[in-house]
Amino acid sequence: MNRLIAIVAVLIVLAGGGYWWVTQQATETSSEAEPAATATDAKTAQDFGLTEMAIGNPDATVEVIEYASFTCPHCANAHANLIPQLKKNYIDTGKIYFVYREVFFDKYGMWASLIARCGGEQKYFGIADLIYKGQAEWVRAGSDAAIADELRKIGRLAGINAEQLDACMNDSEKLQNLVSWYQGNATADGIESTPSFVINGTKYSNMSYADFSALLDEKLAE
Template sequence: MKQLIATGALALAMLAGPVQAQDADTSQVTEMTMGPADAKVTIIEYASFTCPHCASFHNGPLKELKADYIETDKVHFIYRDVYFDRFGLWASMVARCGGEEKFFGISDMLYEQQREWTNGQPAEIAENLRRIGKVAGIEPDALDACLNDEAKAKALVAWYQENAEAHEVNSTPTLIINEQKYSNMAYDELKGIIDEKLAE
């Protein structure tokens, strides 16, 4: 499980300076979701595109969760970004560049290819991310515009900070199931928790 670093240092590492609430318009950040909003169970996943444990969750348990609960309208799933480093932020900006309709498809590619695209110097990583975006059907000019959108970057970091503080998230993946916090777990355990909440 990957541990978070201090948010002030995180912002400094990714941007020119720390993000101040008044400098970032978090209202422009779209919540990425799957499943009906009125489902009995809501799961919020806090994850980072550079976190190996998050990749394991997305490449395994999340696929089962989608088939068993999300696509059967039993669970409303919300994905929320956590940024350990600038590369996770860049990946998020590429995933979001495709809009809501492409976000989870690009996310799957980012997690499936995590070892490949995170390997190299910053310029190589940026190019790797552009390549994933292109495969997803995003035009090169649009990708460059997304990656260079400083206002969006600041908004995403501020949004992440607000959410992580509200739910006291200090590692990833963290799951919030009907407002109760859980650490990463095997799918059988997650299934048991969901079934229990559906039966309440």
């Protein structure tokens, strides 16, 4: 949890300037930041003017919340293997309601979130899939500017124009709201690693599809 809160301490102090301000300041700020203040109580996305990204049946008796970071290799692996099977067998069939919440380890994960959210709710999961599939390439692009350009390419693949992408990357208000919302959620649910899953209020660490499926079947039978 210390790593999660440390990055919140860096990001929550941002007063404005968007992407370019973060690009220039995040490294030196991280070395000077004080320990994070006590997190705000968990609030809904709407409290921060944000959208809770979710798919599946909102009336399902089982809710699965995934906490993951776009820069986490274990999360990319889960989205290549575990999540597609869950989608096919439990989400698309209406058995569960699946919620995805971003975790922020670094500024690159934040930029990826801004790009994923740039297309709105309808395009979010498609863009997120592209970000995870290309993670090994874009996170190693080199400079901050090169990484940002690679993320913009993903946004353009999703049909978002350059002007929209620049606006999203420079939306400092959304950045602050995402961090504040994340901080409350991570504290309330005790998130210490990624990916983590909260199933009907109980936290679980990453697991195989076989174990996940057995757990979901148990919950659905209750």
